[in-house]
Amino acid sequence: MKEKYTQSDLFKAHTYIFDNYKELQRSTLCGCYFCEKTFFPYEVKEYVADEDGGLSALCPYCKSLSVVSDASGYRISKALLHKMKKQWY
Numbered sequence: 439m440k441e442k443y444t445q446s447d448l449f450k451a452h453t454y455i456f457d458n459y460k461e462l463q464r465s466t467l468c469g470c471y472f473c474e475k476t477f478f479p480y481e482v483k484e485y486v487a488d489e490d491g492g493l494s495a496l497c498p499y500c501k502s503l504s505v506v507s508d509a510s511g512y513r514i515s516k517a518l519l520h521k522m523k524k525q526w527y
């Protein structure tokens with residue numbers, strides 16, 4: 439897993455916030471890049487359905503659609519969440 443993130447890493451990681459229900463089931467840690475909290479997949483209780491029927495996780499703390507999980511191949515760290523926040527918020 440990567441420790442350093444390039445701009446394209448950030449964009450790739452961003453795509454994992456959509457339709458990530460299945461990913462979350464096989465991940466060990468998640469993070470929200472809006473409130474920059476980390477949490478476990480079972481803490482996620484709400485999902486929103488997209489047009490194709492995919493389910494996207496909502497952060498259990500701030501309810502925003504900004505959840506990435508380590509099943510995406512990215513280590514969920516404060517540094518990653520912080521960089522993503524700067525990029526998208």
Ligand SMILES: [Zn+2]
Pocket residue numbers: 470471472473474475497498499500501502504
């Ligand atoms: Zn959050």
